[in-house]
Amino acid sequence: MTVASDPAARTVDLREPSGWRRSKNRIMTVLMYVAFVIVLIPLGFVLVTVVAKGASAISWQFLTNGTIPPNVMPLGVGGMGAAVVGTIEITAFAALIAIPLGVLGAIYLNEYGGKGILARLVSFLSDVMTGVPSIIMGLFIYLIWVVHFGYSGLAGSFALACLMLPIVIRSTYEMLRLVPDSLREGSYALGSTKARVTLTVVLPAAIGGIVSGALLAVARAAGETAPLLFTILTVEATNKNLFSGPNTALPEQIFVNAQSPYVGAQARAWGAALTLIAITFILMIVARIVTARFTRYTR
Amino acid sequence: MSAVKEADPASPAGSANALNHRRPLGDRGFQILTLAAGLLVLIILALIAISMAQQSTTWFTTAGLKGIFSVDWDPATNNFGALGFLYGTVICSVIALIIGVPISVGVAMLLTQVVSVRWSRPVVTVIDLLAVVPSVVWGLWGIIVLAPWLQHIYLHIASAVNGIPVLDTLFGGPNVSGASFFTAGIILAIMITPIITSLSREVIATVPAIDKEGAYALGATRWEMIRGAVWPHSQAGVTSAILVGLGRALGETIAVALVIGNSDEITGHLFYSGSSIAATIALQFGEATGGEFRSALIGLGLFLFVLTIIVNLGARAIVERSARRTRGA
Amino acid sequence: MPVGPRQRVATVGVAAVATALGLAACSSSSSSTAASGSSSATSSASSSTSTVSGTIKAAGSTFQTNFQQGAISGFKSVDPNVTVDYDPVGSGTGRSDLYSNTVLFAGSDSPVPAKEASEVPAGKTILYFPVQIGPIAVAYNLSGITGLKLDSTVLAGIFQGQITTWNNSAIKALNPSANLPSSTITLAVRSDSSGTTANFSQYLVDAAGSAWKLGTGSTIKWPSTARAGDGGSGLASIVKSTPGSIGYVDFSTATASGLQSASIKNSAGDFVAPSTASATAAASHVTVKPNLTFSAADQPGATSYPITYQSWDLVYSVQPNATDVQLLQAYIGYLLGPGQSLLAPLNLAPLPASIDSSAKAQLSKITS
Numbered sequence: 004m005t006v007a008s009d010p011a012a013r014t015v016d017l018r019e020p021s022g023w024r025r026s027k028n029r030i031m032t033v034l035m036y037v038a039f040v041i042v043l044i045p046l047g048f049v050l051v052t053v054v055a056k057g058a059s060a061i062s063w064q065f066l067t068n069g070t071i072p073p074n075v076m077p078l079g080v081g082g083m084g085a086a087v088v089g090t091i092e093i094t095a096f097a098a099l100i101a102i103p104l105g106v107l108g109a110i111y112l113n114e115y116g117g118k119g120i121l122a123r124l125v126s127f128l129s130d131v132m133t134g135v136p137s138i139i140m141g142l143f144i145y146l147i148w149v150v151h152f153g154y155s156g157l158a159g160s161f162a163l164a165c166l167m168l169p170i171v172i173r174s175t176y177e178m179l180r181l182v183p184d185s186l187r188e189g190s191y192a193l194g195s196t197k198a199r200v201t202l203t204v205v206l207p208a209a210i211g212g213i214v215s216g217a218l219l220a221v222a223r224a225a226g227e228t229a230p231l232l233f234t235i236l237t238v239e240a241t242n243k244n245l246f247s248g249p250n251t252a253l254p255e256q257i258f259v260n261a262q263s264p265y266v267g268a269q270a271r272a273w274g275a276a277l278t279l280i281a282i283t284f285i286l287m288i289v290a291r292i293v294t295a296r297f298t299r300y301t302r
Numbered sequence: 303m304s305a306v307k308e309a310d311p312a313s314p315a316g317s318a319n320a321l322n323h324r325r326p327l328g329d330r331g332f333q334i335l336t337l338a339a340g341l342l343v344l345i346i347l348a349l350i351a352i353s354m355a356q357q358s359t360t361w362f363t364t365a366g367l368k369g370i371f372s373v374d375w376d377p378a379t380n381n382f383g384a385l386g387f388l389y390g391t392v393i394c395s396v397i398a399l400i401i402g403v404p405i406s407v408g409v410a411m412l413l414t415q416v417v418s419v420r421w422s423r424p425v426v427t428v429i430d431l432l433a434v435v436p437s438v439v440w441g442l443w444g445i446i447v448l449a450p451w452l453q454h455i456y457l458h459i460a461s462a463v464n465g466i467p468v469l470d471t472l473f474g475g476p477n478v479s480g481a482s483f484f485t486a487g488i489i490l491a492i493m494i495t496p497i498i499t500s501l502s503r504e505v506i507a508t509v510p511a512i513d514k515e516g517a518y519a520l521g522a523t524r525w526e527m528i529r530g531a532v533w534p535h536s537q538a539g540v541t542s543a544i545l546v547g548l549g550r551a552l553g554e555t556i557a558v559a560l561v562i563g564n565s566d567e568i569t570g571h572l573f574y575s576g577s578s579i580a581a582t583i584a585l586q587f588g589e590a591t592g593g594e595f596r597s598a599l600i601g602l603g604l605f606l607f608v609l610t611i612i613v614n615l616g617a618r619a620i621v622e623r624s625a626r627r628t629r630g631a
Numbered sequence: 632m633p634v635g636p637r638q639r640v641a642t643v644g645v646a647a648v649a650t651a652l653g654l655a656a657c658s659s660s661s662s663s664t665a666a667s668g669s670s671s672a673t674s675s676a677s678s679s680t681s682t683v684s685g686t687i688k689a690a691g692s693t694f695q696t697n698f699q700q701g702a703i704s705g706f707k708s709v710d711p712n713v714t715v716d717y718d719p720v721g722s723g724t725g726r727s728d729l730y731s732n733t734v735l736f737a738g739s740d741s742p743v744p745a746k747e748a749s750e751v752p753a754g755k756t757i758l759y760f761p762v763q764i765g766p767i768a769v770a771y772n773l774s775g776i777t778g779l780k781l782d783s784t785v786l787a788g789i790f791q792g793q794i795t796t797w798n799n800s801a802i803k804a805l806n807p808s809a810n811l812p813s814s815t816i817t818l819a820v821r822s823d824s825s826g827t828t829a830n831f832s833q834y835l836v837d838a839a840g841s842a843w844k845l846g847t848g849s850t851i852k853w854p855s856t857a858r859a860g861d862g863g864s865g866l867a868s869i870v871k872s873t874p875g876s877i878g879y880v881d882f883s884t885a886t887a888s889g890l891q892s893a894s895i896k897n898s899a900g901d902f903v904a905p906s907t908a909s910a911t912a913a914a915s916h917v918t919v920k921p922n923l924t925f926s927a928a929d930q931p932g933a934t935s936y937p938i939t940y941q942s943w944d945l946v947y948s949v950q951p952n953a954t955d956v957q958l959l960q961a962y963i964g965y966l967l968g969p970g971q972s973l974l975a976p977l978n979l980a981p982l983p984a985s986i987d988s989s990a991k992a993q994l995s996k997i998t999s
Contacts (some may be wrong), residue, residue: 020523028523035416038408039425045492046432049443073700074864075887075977107339115333116340125340127618128347134546134614135607136553138580139350142603146353165346172343198332226436229555232584254438254556261442261560264867264888269446276439287434450872457814476815476856480872 050280057277060270066278069241071251074260077267083275085241089252090282092245093156093235094225097163101224102217104164105171106206112172113179114201126176132169140165141230154236156250162230167220174216178209181300211298218290222283228254253279350607358601364594370601375566375582377590382598384605386566390483390576391606394558395551397487397572398494403544405491406498410540413499414506415528433496441560444489449480449561452488456480456573471570478573481563486578489557494547501546505539506532538624545617549610555580579606683957684712691717691725691738692826693863694881695942698763698966699738701973706965715962719862723824723849729757729945735955736963737945738762740826741833742924744849758997759923759943760990762966764914765979766905767831767938768885768892770819770870771877773797773812778904780805782896783838783937789816789877790835791845792854797875805896812875819869819878822859824849830940831879834928838898838937864888879938882906883978897937898929909936910980919986923993939980946997953999960994967991 020028060078068082108125116122144162152158182205190200206213236249237259253275260272294301362370365382372383409429413422456478463469509532517527563575564585579602590596689699699717706715720728722739729737730750743757751757769786771779781789785801788794794801798811821828832847845851853859858873860866863880867888870878882905885892894902903909910927913935917925927939944963950956967990971981982990 020521024523024526028525031525031528032416035408035412038405039412039428041405042409042432042492042495043428046428046435048447049435049439050431052443052447053439070704073697073704075697075700075883077887104339104342107336108342111333111336111340115336121337122340125343129343130618131611131614132343132347134549134553134610135347135350136555136580136610138553138555138583139354139603139607142583142600143346143350143353146357146600147349168346169343172340196326196329198329201332222434226434226438228436228438229580229584233587254436257438257442258556258560261438261445262868264864264871264884264890266887266889272442272446276442279436280439283434283436287430445872450874453872453874477858479858 053273053276053280056270056273057275060274061277065271065274071239071256072267074263074265074268078270078274080267083253083256083271083278085238086251086253086256086275087278088241088243089156089235089250090225090254090279092243093159093231093250093252094163094221096157096160096245097167097224098217098221100160101164101167101220102171105168105217105220106175106213108168108172109175109179110201110206112176114197114205129169129172133173136229137162137166137227138229138232141233144230145233149234153247154234154249155247156235156242156245158234159231159250159252160245162234163224163227166227166230167224170220170223171217174220175209175213178212178216178300179205181212182208183300208299211293211296212301215290215293215298218286218293222286222290225286226254226279226283228258231255232258253282351604354600354604354607358597358604360594360597361601365598373566373568377586377592377595380592380594382594384579384598384602386568387577387579387582387602388605389568390562391552391578391580393483393572393576394486394490394562394578395548397484398490398551399544399548401488402491402494402498402547406495406543406547407502407540409495410499410502410506411528411532413503415524415532429496429499432492433500437493437554437557438560440489440493441557444485444557444561445481448489449485451480452485453478453480456482456484460573472572475569475571475574477571477575479563479575481561481575482573483562483576484572486558486562486576487572489561490551490554493554493557494550497550498543498547501543502536502540505536505543508539509535538620542617542621545613545620549613549617552613553580553606553610555584559584683710683954683961685714685954685958687713687715687736687958687962688734689715689717689725689736689738689944690720690728690734691736691945692722692740692942693719693884694722694740694765694827694940695719695738695763695944696863697883697887697977698970698974698979701977702962702966702970705970705973706962709965709969710961713958713961721821721823721849721862722826722829726945729947735946735959738942739945740940740942741829741849742922742943743945744829756948758946758948758993760946760963760967760993761923761925761941761943761982761986762963762970762990763974763979764910764927764939764941764982765974766882766892766910766936767827767834767879767940768882768890768905769877769895769938770867770880770885770888770890770892772870772874772890774874776809776811777891779809779891779893780896780902781893782902783835784842786895787835787839787843790818790820790853790879791843792818792856814875817873817876818853818857819866819873819876819880820851820853820857820859821863821866822861825863826942827863827879827881827940830926830928831938833926834938834940837929881940881979882910886978895937897933897935898931899933899935901933903934903936905936905938907975907978907980909934910939911983912936913939914941914980914983914986917983917986919989923986923989925986948996948998950997950999956997956999959997964991964994967994 065082066087067084069084070081071085072081112122112126140162144158148158148161186204186208187200190204231252231254235251237251237255238249242248242250257272257275260268361382369383371385373385374381374383375386413425417425460474460478463474513531514527517531522530558578559581562577562581564577565575566577583599583602587599590599696719703715703717722741725737726739726743726747728734730752742759743751769781782805785794785805788801796813796815798813803811826849828851829847829849832851835843836847858869860869863884866878866880867884867890870876870890871888882892892905894904896902912932913927913930916930916932916935917927919925927941929937946959967987974981
């Protein structure tokens with residue numbers, strides 16, 4: 004159809020786009036694919052390197068031996084068991100703190116807050132908090148906890164929980180929003196209190212998405228180093244006690260060993276990196292499975 | 303007719319007095335619990351600001367504005383000038399944006415406009431994988447594998463641009479190192495790509511189909527459609543996504559600490575070693591025993607905190623402003 | 632119905648996991664705080680004659696780091712009640728920590744220099760306990776070139792910035808068959824106050840004579856293009872990651888980092904590679920002063936490595952605390968006794984027997 008209004012206007016060219024327009028289109032399409040390939044390269048590179056170099060370091064002793072050897076020692080002396088235990092304990096406790104609080108916060112925002120000033124402020128600040136660098140969380144917990152109570156795995160958990168909280172709030176909020184109001188109203192009609200509606204109807208309806216969001220937050224926390232540097236100090240032997248005494252974790256060990264020129268230290272760094280990546284990947288895969296099979300309401 | 307009172311959702315049916323608006327204790331308690339959880343965010347942010355401001359006053363008062371923004375950072379002589387770190391932080395983030403933005407936006411466009419739904423899932427998986435690799439692993443790979451390899455390339459570039467005016471200042475110089483601003487910028491670009499891509503995707507997906515089809519109907523090629531229909535709509539959102547990515551780059555600590563080389567020089571040479579605010583805090587905190595040293599590091603942290611908040615606020619402001627504009631339209 | 636069986640299972644599952652996490656976290660808190668380290672289980676079987684307990688704070692030379700780390704873990708099985716803390720801050724900082732009484736002993740690769748004599752607290756005598764000998768390796772990063780040969784004159788030229796490329800004629804003259812590249816030489820030096828720097832520069836003063844113009848000391852004004860690293864491992868990192876670089880670092884660190892070391896011409900005219908054997912050979916020729924200080928550099932002998940050096944643990948002869956006397960005698964006695972067997976595997980050299988026994992005899996001079 005030609006543009007009818009103004010006969011003097013240029014008519015629209017309905018032929019196939021001219022040569023250079025088509026080439027331009029093709030070039031841009033190719034460039035977009037190239038962008039994707041450029042993204043693939045470092046990812047592939049890093050994964051291949053970590054697996055190749057880390058695999059030779061991994062052994063049952065590496066994963067379980069609780070004495071971390073001095074940097075200069077070659078591979079085979081001691082192991083990273085202390086760091087594995089530390090990572091698991093510290094991250095688990097952080098999840099224990101952050102996930103319930105985050106879910107409750109999101110429930111507040113979605114169910115109770117509405118359009119009120121306070122709710123808007125909390126939502127806004129929660130978004131702002133996701134952008135705060137993780138090192139700030141570490142410094143913060145150092146100032147208000149470590150200075151008074153000393154280094155401990157607990158302090159590390161607090162720092163990681165501060166990091167996870169806004170992430171869990173945001174993802175839970177998005178999931179709660181997707182639950183249709185008809186569910187809530189039906190439950191109200193049957194005479195439930197708001198708390199009951201939320202806990203017995205809304206939460207289970209969104210549980211898939213909530214869990215998967217929480218798992219991703221845990222994966223993120225497990226890989227964080229900066230918050231731990233100021234809160235757990237370091238140890239050379241497994242400290243099972245989360246609440247007293249310094250501790251260590253995989254990301255911290257990787258960081259320290261990466262800066263060392265010793266061959267043994269670098270090998271241990273690669274092994275720890277492979278272990279850490281395995282943990283985070285497993286969490287990510289489980290999150291995906293949960294999303295696929297247990298989530299009722301998706302965007 | 304009998305008045306059908308609307309059942310108050312907050313009161314259980316069958317309560318003795320239908321006009322009784324007092325809610326059961328458990329319900330009220332739960333509401334307070336959720337409110338407290340929500341307020342936690344406020345409390346934590348406020349405490350962060352207060353505690354860090356309090357601890358850094360020693361540095362502010364002792365060094366003064368001049369001291370803080372000087373180039374000389376030497377704990378041994380009690381000089382804590384942070385300009386070099388500020389410079390390093392900004393330079394690396396700028397490099398990261400220059401490299402990362404075209405790639406992230408390109409992939410976002412690819413995902414939303416080019417690939418079919420079937421292929422979009424593997425592509426999204428790749429982006430998610432990229433996001434899940436911990437920053438310390440990027441740093442480890444960066445310093446042991448990437449940096450030595452890049453050093454060769456930097457040396458070749460440096461000898462190639464030797465003598466050419468502007469290029470020599472940027473890419474030349476005898477002290478090129480694999481651990482440098484540019485390498486940190488590359489690693490940062492890789493790390494901020496997932497966040498920019500996923501945020502951009504969300505925005506681009508909200509472009510109304512009718513605009514896109516209208517462009518096609520007028521005979522546009524896909525690229526022309528993107529330029530004419532998608533971009534104007536998603537411009538603000540993508541810019542906001544870029545700012546969020548910038549915020550991440552400014553605050554990234556560990557990967558940068560490992561690959562930036564740790565020198566507090568301010569230099570135009572991008573292939574030279576430098577340092578960033580976050581990297582300095584992470585690497586020097588263990589040695590900071592003196593009052594002013596520690597206060598200076600916390601002051602740096604406060605600075606970073608404020609900077610990243612401003613950038614994130616900017617990101618939100620852009621989105622709000624454009625949303626207001628489209629709402630009003 | 633909206634909440635299907637899957638959702639119920641999921642909710643119950645989440646509740647179960649949360650409970651499990653909670654139980655795990657709580658149970659970890661009740662485990663004893665003494666459960667720090669699986670190695671403690673074996674230590675109870677040792678025949679410990681020492682009944683001291685306490686903490687020894689020490690700091691200093693990074694040359695001693697590897698030895699101290701090994702000794703600290705070894706000493707735990709001898710005396711589990713003593714904690715030793717060695718902070719490798721460099722010889723210079725270690726000595727000043729001793730002057731300010733922050734540490735019980737300082738590791739130092741050189742005796743107290745003349746200009747520091749005024750900083751030693753009045754009335755205090757310092758006892759020198761030699762603990763280890765080892766080579767300073769001239770480590771380099773050149774792919775494909777092994778067994779690089781250098782002598783003191785060429786070293787002086789390189790580290791003064793006069794010889795700037797690898798294919799310089801002076802280096803070529805010593806390595807006629809090597810395929811030296813034309814790339815620039817990057818110097819790797821120490822940024823901190825270091826005994827390794829002091830001994831390396833002293834060797835250059837002794838062996839290169841007037842060719843070496845930068846003098847000697849714990850810190851040197853190196854050419855401005857030199858890259859400085861913190862501690863021996865910092866320097867080793869620079870060499871390891873910078874193709875075409877060269878630096879001076881203790882041999883133990885160099886080998887543990889996978890670096891190549893050059894063979895240096897000794898006073899007998901032979902090019903000797905650094906090793907435990909060549910360092911031991913050098914040490915066998917040293918002349919020891921009454922206070923047990925000596926220099927192992929530039930010693931005679933065909934198999935002696937010329938840049939061999941040594942390190943001492945510096946202790947005040949009069950201690951304010953009687954417990955400290957016992958702690959020091961126990962730990963330093965260990966370093967001089969069973970600890971010496973840790974040295975060879977670390978690519979260091981044990982003390983010659985006569986020096987070792989003189990040092991052991993000096994232990995009784997620590998009094999309270």
